[in-house]
Amino acid sequence: MKKLLTGNEAIARGAWEAGVHVASAYPGTPSTEILENLALYKDVYSEWAPNEKVGMEVAVGASIGGARALTAMKHVGLNVAADPMFTYSYLGVNGGMVIVTADDPGLHSSQNEQDNRHFARHAKLPMLEPSDSQEAKDFMIEAYEISEKFDVPVLFRITTRICHSKAPVELGERTEHEVKDYQRNINKFVATPARCKVHHYELEEKLKKLEIFANTTKLNVEEINDDTEIGIITSGIAYQYAKEVFGDKVSYLKLGFTFPIPKEKITNFTKKFKTIYVIEELEPFLENEIKAMGINVIGKEKIPNIDELNPDIIAKALLNEELPKVEIKENKAVGRPPILCAGCPHRGIFFELSKKKDVVITGDIGCYTLGSAEPLNAMDSVICMGAGISAAHGFAKAFEKKGRKSKIFGIVGDSTFFHSGITSLLDIVYNKSNVTTIILDNRITGMTGHQENPGTGFTLMGKEAPQADIEAIVRALGVKHVKTINPNNLKESKELIDEYTKLEEPSVIITRWPCALKKFSEQDINEFNLKVEKYAVDSSKCKKCKMCLKTGCPAISFDPEIGSIIDQDMCIGCSVCAQVCPFKAIEKVGG
Amino acid sequence: MMNETKNILLVGVGGQGIILTSKILSNALLNAGYDVKMSEVHGMAQRGGSVTTQVRYGKKVFSPIIGKGQADVLISFELMEAIRWIEFLKPDGKLIINDYKIPSAPILAGFAKYPENVLGTLKEKVHTLDFNAADKAKELGNLKVQNIIMLGALVKALELNDINWEEAIKDNVKPKFLDINLKAFNIGKSL
Numbered sequence: 001m002k003k004l005l006t007g008n009e010a011i012a013r014g015a016w017e018a019g020v021h022v023a024s025a026y027p028g029t030p031s032t033e034i035l036e037n038l039a040l041y042k043d044v045y046s047e048w049a050p051n052e053k054v055g056m057e058v059a060v061g062a063s064i065g066g067a068r069a070l071t072a073m074k075h076v077g078l079n080v081a082a083d084p085m086f087t088y089s090y091l092g093v094n095g096g097m098v099i100v101t102a103d104d105p106g107l108h109s110s111q112n113e114q115d116n117r118h119f120a121r122h123a124k125l126p127m128l129e130p131s132d133s134q135e136a137k138d139f140m141i142e143a144y145e146i147s148e149k150f151d152v153p154v155l156f157r158i159t160t161r162i163c164h165s166k167a168p169v170e171l172g173e174r175t176e177h178e179v180k181d182y183q184r185n186i187n188k189f190v191a192t193p194a195r196c197k198v199h200h201y202e203l204e205e206k207l208k209k210l211e212i213f214a215n216t217t218k219l220n221v222e223e224i225n226d227d228t229e230i231g232i233i234t235s236g237i238a239y240q241y242a243k244e245v246f247g248d249k250v251s252y253l254k255l256g257f258t259f260p261i262p263k264e265k266i267t268n269f270t271k272k273f274k275t276i277y278v279i280e281e282l283e284p285f286l287e288n289e290i291k292a293m294g295i296n297v298i299g300k301e302k303i304p305n306i307d308e309l310n311p312d313i314i315a316k317a318l319l320n321e322e323l324p325k326v327e328i329k330e331n332k333a334v335g336r337p338p339i340l341c342a343g344c345p346h347r348g349i350f351f352e353l354s355k356k357k358d359v360v361i362t363g364d365i366g367c368y369t370l371g372s373a374e375p376l377n378a379m380d381s382v383i384c385m386g387a388g389i390s391a392a393h394g395f396a397k398a399f400e401k402k403g404r405k406s407k408i409f410g411i412v413g414d415s416t417f418f419h420s421g422i423t424s425l426l427d428i429v430y431n432k433s434n435v436t437t438i439i440l441d442n443r444i445t446g447m448t449g450h451q452e453n454p455g456t457g458f459t460l461m462g463k464e465a466p467q468a469d470i471e472a473i474v475r476a477l478g479v480k481h482v483k484t485i486n487p488n489n490l491k492e493s494k495e496l497i498d499e500y501t502k503l504e505e506p507s508v509i510i511t512r513w514p515c516a517l518k519k520f521s522e523q524d525i526n527e528f529n530l531k532v533e534k535y536a537v538d539s540s541k542c543k544k545c546k547m548c549l550k551t552g553c554p555a556i557s558f559d560p561e562i563g564s565i566i567d568q569d570m571c572i573g574c575s576v577c578a579q580v581c582p583f584k585a586i587e588k589v590g591g
Numbered sequence: 592m593m594n595e596t597k598n599i600l601l602v603g604v605g606g607q608g609i610i611l612t613s614k615i616l617s618n619a620l621l622n623a624g625y626d627v628k629m630s631e632v633h634g635m636a637q638r639g640g641s642v643t644t645q646v647r648y649g650k651k652v653f654s655p656i657i658g659k660g661q662a663d664v665l666i667s668f669e670l671m672e673a674i675r676w677i678e679f680l681k682p683d684g685k686l687i688i689n690d691y692k693i694p695s696a697p698i699l700a701g702f703a704k705y706p707e708n709v710l711g712t713l714k715e716k717v718h719t720l721d722f723n724a725a726d727k728a729k730e731l732g733n734l735k736v737q738n739i740i741m742l743g744a745l746v747k748a749l750e751l752n753d754i755n756w757e758e759a760i761k762d763n764v765k766p767k768f769l770d771i772n773l774k775a776f777n778i779g780k781s782l
Contacts, residue, residue, distance in 0.1 A: 311658050332674070334671065337695070
């Protein structure tokens with residue numbers, strides 16, 4: 001029987017069927033559900049690592065130790081984890097190892113749209129690209145065979161539409177593989193310069209064998225039509241889009257194994273047709289490889305290398321076809337940008353920061369990036385995980401040179417602090433800047449959909465775990481001024497911000513309150529007052545000053561006749577608006 | 592079975608139960624023997640943002656996403672969202688619309704106004720079925736079942752009468768909410 005699975009669910013299933021023993025990852029859209037689903041199979045050990053590099057190294061260690069190992073991450077996560085990957089490709093594996101990279105063309109939930117297929121060539125790893133959920137599962141099993149047969153880790157490249165599209169999958173059963181014997185082998189696994197020079201030669205030989213494999217594997221298939229006009233070379237989701245546009249009218253070379261490319265197979269295919277299109281999403285990865293073989297193909301001169309690909313783009317670019325559509329010019333939809341939820345514990349601190357004059361606020365990756373949006377408008381920069389703290393330090397050093405006295409705040413979330421904020425804060429202490437770092441501890445990894453982290457007290461597999469004590473870590477790094485506050489208490493927040501603004505030393509504010517959407521733990525219930533209360537506006541007292549609207553709460557709207565209105569279905573009683581109202585017009589319902 | 596692929600675009604706002612609706616729909620279609628693909632949006636886009644899911648079914652489906660001018664049915668869980676996505680509807684396609692407004696952040700903050708006469712504009716252009724699912728859901732006692740009312744209306748429009756929808760809903764909702772969801776479904780089907 002077939003089941004509808006997302007690509008992520010199918011990858012988890014495939015890893016389980018392939019007999020994977022150990023998996024370690026850090027959450028990141030669109031990859032998160034791979035490990036969440038793998039954790040449902042109790043015969044696999046699955047964990048959330050503090051960051052992608054740790055996850056990669058755990059998988060490497062497990063692989064050397066003889067286990068079939070998996071790590072998975074979003075595209076930018078692979079930047080973080082690249083260091084161990086580039087060396088492990090030289091060394092080769094013991095148990096098979098697969099690295100899943102989930103790219104995000106179109107930046108649905110990311111800060112760039114890098115094409116991680118380049119990592120395969122760069123790190124010299126064989127690469128697989130499934131085009132739907134069935135392949136996502138089946139290719140996973142192939143990937144482990146390739147990894148062990150050719151003695152290399154395998155890069156498994158997917159994109160948002162593979163990850164988050166459901167399609168029918170025929171399920172298989174798990175094939176058990178014993179964890180292989182491990183014997184110390186320093187020539188293979190100790191990466192010293194002299195040994196790695198040898199390993200590089202060995203890797204190039206492996207790549208030659210992998211190219212022969214690429215020419216014969218069933219992962220690369222021809223679909224030949226009688227017509228000799230057009231042949232299409234494609235991979236991944238782009239194959240589905242190409243089929244949607246051209247159907248059975250043309251021939252295809254569908255590549256599931258895309259590095260090293262199957263040169264012989266490509267040469268044979270291209271000889272059969274007058275025109276060859278290379279249809280791929282983002283960069284001209286296949287196109288450049290094929291052009292370097294001296295074959296004339298049409299690709300990115302017609303199909304853009306920016307944004308998510310779709311059948312419309314292909315039809316317009318290659319066939320000049322566009323479907324008629326309904327157009328409405330006289331009535332425009334207002335934008336609907338994402339915003340901090342009603343009752344979000346980040347709102348209060350951003351509201352207080354938004355009132356500060358002459359400050360710089362460096363932000364980071366998480367829900368709290370939304371503190372940059374109107375009306376809070378409380379952020380100067382967002383770069384990557386950890387930069388919320390390190391960039392603040394850089395700002396401070398630039399301003400020292402300039403003689404500028406602006407106060408600098410660095411913002412980071414709890415999970416992001418564990419990910420790569422700790423070393424950044426160490427730099428602030430070590431190299432002395434009077435930055436105030438604000439760690440927004442909402443007791444969970446929020447943006448990716450509520451994953452446990454080293455601070456929450458639970459593991460991915462649901463076991464209890466020691467809780468990393470952020471305040472103790474901060475003190476241990478050498479920060480003398482650190483205090484934990486309730487961010488829904490604006491007075492307390494404001495006073496601490498003002499106090500730390502005056503300091504000439506590093507300081508840290510930890511805001512501790514659970515995410516409004518979190519499934520609360522027993523500890524949360526005991527520690528915080530989490531009973532849902534409702535606040536409402538007494539319209540007889542409302543002076544229509546719109547101060548409450550400056551909190552950017554989605555539960556609050558404004559009617560010129562009535563004044564502010566709080567949606568009672570959305571309000572959870574954080575009380576931030578009530579504290580902001582200068583006329584005490586917002587009161588607890590029934591209180 | 593029909594050869595042609597049918598395209599359903601579901602749009603609305605995060606938290607309206609669109610993903611669950613799509614899940615019930617797609618699983619039922621798969622069980623009925625269709626090839627099905629469904630695409631959804633995660634992450635940043637979920638925080639009160641505009642949400643879309645796309646369901647395609649037929650004998651053989653390739654792309655999981657629907658192009659402009661391709662949707663047989665556009666089902667909009669919120670009024671203004673229908674305008675945002677209308678160009679994806681076939682000119683002779685059907686619009687099913689919940690006459691229910693959720694103001695977005697720029698509107699709440701007073702930077703923009705909710706567009707006026709949305710329904711009138713749409714009705715001039717396309718075949719439209721409109722109703723207020725929120726009011727009907729509130730009458731049943733739970734605003735959250737709006738999505739199943741929408742599903743009922745969608746099933747009727749698609750003429751998918753051979754599928755056991757009661758089973759499909761049962762597989763996807765908690766037992767204590769089954770009764771109210773079945774009532775909601777039947778309301779939707781009667782619209």
